[in-house]
Amino acid sequence: MTANKKPPVLVVLQMSGAYDALNTFIPYSDPLYMDYRPMLKVEPEQVLAVNDEVGFHPAMAPLKALYDQGKVAVLQGIGYPNPIRSHFRSMDIWHTAEPAKMVTDGWLGRAIRDLDPNKENILTAVNFGRGLPRALAAPGVSVASVGNLETYGVLTGIQGEDQRTEALEIFARTYSPAIGSGAVNDYLSQTGLDALKGADILTSAPQMYSSTQEYNRDLFAQWLKNIAQVHLADFGTRILYTGVNPGTFDTHANQNITFPKLWNDVTSAVSTFYHDLKEHHANEEVVILMFTEFGRRVKENGSGTDHGSGGVAFVIGDAVKGGLYGEYPSLKPEKLDEGDLQWNNDFRSTYATLLEQWMGLDSKAILRGSFEQFDFIKG
Amino acid sequence: MADKDIALMAHLMRRAGFGAQCDELEARAAKGYEATVEELLHPEDHPNGLELDLAERYFIEWNHFTRGVPEYCTFRMINSKNQLEEKMVLFWHGVLCTADSKVQSYVTLYGELEMFRRRGMGSFRDLLVEISRDPAMVYFLDNCLSHKGAINENYGRELLELFSMGVGMDGKFNYTEKDVKECARAFTGWTITNGIPGQPYGRYAGKFVYNPADHDEGEKTFLGHTGNFNGEDIIDIICQQPATARFLSRHLYNYFVADDAQVPAWMDTPPQDPETIKMLEDEYFRSGYDIRSMLRVLFNSDAFKNARFARIKSPIEAVIGTMRLIGDWTEPKPGFEPIFDEMKHMGQEIFNPPSVEGWHTGKEWIDGGTLVQRINFIADRVGDFNYPGVQDIITKLAAEGPTLSPEALVDGCLRMLGHYALADETRRMLVEHAQKSGVLRTDTEEFPPQVCQMLQMIVATKEYLYA
Numbered sequence: 001m002t003a004n005k006k007p008p009v010l011v012v013l014q015m016s017g018a019y020d021a022l023n024t025f026i027p028y029s030d031p032l033y034m035d036y037r038p039m040l041k042v043e044p045e046q047v048l049a050v051n052d053e054v055g056f057h058p059a060m061a062p063l064k065a066l067y068d069q070g071k072v073a074v075l076q077g078i079g080y081p082n083p084i085r086s087h088f089r090s091m092d093i094w095h096t097a098e099p100a101k102m103v104t105d106g107w108l109g110r111a112i113r114d115l116d117p118n119k120e121n122i123l124t125a126v127n128f129g130r131g132l133p134r135a136l137a138a139p140g141v142s143v144a145s146v147g148n149l150e151t152y153g154v155l156t157g158i159q160g161e162d163q164r165t166e167a168l169e170i171f172a173r174t175y176s177p178a179i180g181s182g183a184v185n186d187y188l189s190q191t192g193l194d195a196l197k198g199a200d201i202l203t204s205a206p207q208m209y210s211s212t213q214e215y216n217r218d219l220f221a222q223w224l225k226n227i228a229q230v231h232l233a234d235f236g237t238r239i240l241y242t243g244v245n246p247g248t249f250d251t252h253a254n255q256n257i258t259f260p261k262l263w264n265d266v267t268s269a270v271s272t273f274y275h276d277l278k279e280h281h282a283n284e285e286v287v288i289l290m291f292t293e294f295g296r297r298v299k300e301n302g303s304g305t306d307h308g309s310g311g312v313a314f315v316i317g318d319a320v321k322g323g324l325y326g327e328y329p330s331l332k333p334e335k336l337d338e339g340d341l342q343w344n345n346d347f348r349s350t351y352a353t354l355l356e357q358w359m360g361l362d363s364k365a366i367l368r369g370s371f372e373q374f375d376f377i378k379g
Numbered sequence: 380m381a382d383k384d385i386a387l388m389a390h391l392m393r394r395a396g397f398g399a400q401c402d403e404l405e406a407r408a409a410k411g412y413e414a415t416v417e418e419l420l421h422p423e424d425h426p427n428g429l430e431l432d433l434a435e436r437y438f439i440e441w442n443h444f445t446r447g448v449p450e451y452c453t454f455r456m457i458n459s460k461n462q463l464e465e466k467m468v469l470f471w472h473g474v475l476c477t478a479d480s481k482v483q484s485y486v487t488l489y490g491e492l493e494m495f496r497r498r499g500m501g502s503f504r505d506l507l508v509e510i511s512r513d514p515a516m517v518y519f520l521d522n523c524l525s526h527k528g529a530i531n532e533n534y535g536r537e538l539l540e541l542f543s544m545g546v547g548m549d550g551k552f553n554y555t556e557k558d559v560k561e562c563a564r565a566f567t568g569w570t571i572t573n574g575i576p577g578q579p580y581g582r583y584a585g586k587f588v589y590n591p592a593d594h595d596e597g598e599k600t601f602l603g604h605t606g607n608f609n610g611e612d613i614i615d616i617i618c619q620q621p622a623t624a625r626f627l628s629r630h631l632y633n634y635f636v637a638d639d640a641q642v643p644a645w646m647d648t649p650p651q652d653p654e655t656i657k658m659l660e661d662e663y664f665r666s667g668y669d670i671r672s673m674l675r676v677l678f679n680s681d682a683f684k685n686a687r688f689a690r691i692k693s694p695i696e697a698v699i700g701t702m703r704l705i706g707d708w709t710e711p712k713p714g715f716e717p718i719f720d721e722m723k724h725m726g727q728e729i730f731n732p733p734s735v736e737g738w739h740t741g742k743e744w745i746d747g748g749t750l751v752q753r754i755n756f757i758a759d760r761v762g763d764f765n766y767p768g769v770q771d772i773i774t775k776l777a778a779e780g781p782t783l784s785p786e787a788l789v790d791g792c793l794r795m796l797g798h799y800a801l802a803d804e805t806r807r808m809l810v811e812h813a814q815k816s817g818v819l820r821t822d823t824e825e826f827p828p829q830v831c832q833m834l835q836m837i838v839a840t841k842e843y844l845y846a
Binding site for chain 2: 103137
């Protein structure tokens with residue numbers, strides 16, 4: 001392994017809607033699995049086994065290939081105390097790293113403040129998607145949030161390139177802190193000018209980028225491509241965030257149809273992204289966290305699965321010590337938590353490991369507590 | 380009609396409502412300022428002009444409560460003639476917070492909003508009693524888990540800290556931890572009949588029930604008063620407190636008059652305008668805790684009339700104001716949800732305040748992402764002359780004469796947007812920009828896009844972030 005000269009970068013992929021842990025990472029040799037899932041079960045010979053007990057869903061072959069190369073840590077039985085089965089609240093807990101009470105700032109927002117305390121780089125973190133996830137929010141932290149990198153910018157609706165250029169020049173001048181007075185005015189001026197400058201820099205990324213890797217046309221794959229473009233453009237971005245739309249993995253019905261396609265799309269995009277980085281010799285610079293808000297009910301409802309707890313998350317990258325972490329939760333009826341998988345490792349342990357061992361940050365302040373760490377990052 | 384009267388009316392309608400088009404401003408200004416304030420204060424006497432029958436038939440999910448309640452609120456905010464009534468519903472939703480992320484029952488939240496509509500401008504005491512009996516609130520702050528002998532302090536605490544008195548005032552604490560416990564004891568037995576959220580109850584409203592068997596009948600000492608208090612007795616004591624008058628006055632000031640410090644700072648940060656706060660506090664006690672009376676004093680005060688562009692618009696104000704300006708969504712049609720999503724992407728999701736503390740306001744609305752979202756959303760709409768409101772602006776400006784000078788274009792657009800004022804330098808830059816096209820001929824094909832572009836540039840300014 002060559003020395004990692006560039007500062008470490010974290011890519012976070014939010015799989016909204018709560019993917020079904022039991023059919024994502026499948027305890028295929030457990031007879032109870034078959035009993036709970038008469039319609040939805042994946043036959044043992046179909047499972048992409050990693051050992052005699054568990055394996056990936058067949059639609060996740062691209063991720064399994066990375067696993068076989070030792071680049072994927074599987075966090076089994078991940079969760080948090082007193083699981084909540086509301087998508088919004090549970091996602092909020094993952095965002096804020098605060099299961100006990102509602103707070104407004106996110107764990108990555110707090111990490112960004114530590115990475116760039118003097119706000120020297122307006123692109124320390126970039127989000128791809130509509131609206132900023134609370135994970136990236138913190139007072140005084142400004143994060144660019146990009147819907148479409150090719151068309152991102154201020155006043156994109158002004159017709160005509162010359163007209164728009166002129167409008168943006170005026171915009172920049174009207175946002176001068178010299179116009180108006182006071183702290184709020186200074187803040188608004190700075191935010192406006194940063195947004196303009198950030199957009200200018202960001203939209204230059206696709207022009208600098210070339211690759212033989214072909215991403216699929218779905219939005220998630222395109223956002224991963226944008227993440228590759230921004231990372232490879234060397235803007236000093238340390239945290240990149242994207243995901244699938246809210247509710248995407250919420251497979252209450254017709255799970256057998258939607259679920260394999262989703263995982264195939266998602267893992268193909270992740271694999272393309274990894275190989276894109278590799279093609280540019282940047283594969284050692286990035287670690288990926290892929291998570292969802294909770295697991296789903298162990299017993300199927302006949303066509304899909306309802307909200308549950310106890311999930312599975314993945315950490316992916318060259319710096320990752322691949323393998324299984326946490327225990328696979330027991331399927332025995334008496335071990336279930338109201339019919340759901342019982343979680344056994346706090347998601348903040350994974351956060352703490354990533355913050356400390358990969359990003360080189362002090363996790364205690366960011367997570368507002370001390371959490372046992374895994375050793376899935378290579379020393 | 381004098382321009383300054385219309386400008387004042389534009390200010391009133393931006394604050395006591397979500398903004399209004401020129402014709403409405405002129406009509407209201409003709410009626411007079413104080414008469415308009417009275418009309419806004421008495422929605423029960425004036426038709427709201429809403430064709431909800433039609434909307435409910437079109438948006439079927441509104442009636443089934445599977446979703447659509449945020450959209451229902453949005454539709455009302457855009458179209459109700461009783462603008463202050465809607466503005467007060469939003470005000471209370473941001474103070475007496477519950478969130479769908481936990482309640483997960485639109486029908487129960489809907490009931491809460493209708494309660495705000497009924498009680499939002501009445502007695503603050505009655506409102507506190509109602510919110511303490513509101514099923515969404517009972518569930519949201521766990522009062523249904525608070526039992527005789529085993530209290531859950533959540534509601535008792537927030538009632539004092541976030542709904543009525545605040546932690547402290549003038550550097551001193553308003554109550555003790557003992558008061559919180561005694562308050563929670565007094566509310567034991569205030570619970571709900573059926574479980575919310577979740578199936579199979581999800582689509583039935585939660586219902587309040589008082590369970591005397593679970594009520595703690597013991598003696599309690601609260602804020603120096605001792606007795607066998609029940610919840611209503613506690614609220615009576617709360618309402619007598621100067622801290623409650625201060626807390627409510629500061630909230631009304633922040634929401635209607637000008638951005639000031641956020642709630643967590645109120646104990647140690649005095650009001651920026653103590654005289655206006657004092658005036659509101661006095662009216663609170665004089666009127667017997669009557670919110671309508673406080674609002675009357677507020678809107679008729681010079682402090683309010685002079686506080687032009689002293690508040691940064693919330694995302695909901697920005698989006699609803701734009702809809703009202705361009706005349707979109709005056710009746711049902713497909714595609715309403717994205718409008719609701721826009722507010723969310725700008726940082727304010729109706730029914731999901733970020734915490735029980737509600738939304739932080741002022742500059743905290745604005746960050747790199749939300750600023751771009753806001754500017755582009757508004758600019759895309761005022762830049763489209765297919766919208767009736769934009770067409771109307773173009774027609775009115777064209778009616779000023781066969782030609783329009785660059786100054787007249789800039790000032791005309793500012794007037795049409797609701798008598799906005801720009802910093803001199805900003806205005807000068809826009810005039811210089813308009814001068815490049817020379818004197819505009821109002822009967823040409825180029826005129827509409829020229830107006831639209833000027834509107835786009837104005838709505839992108841710092842000044843337009845304010846209301």
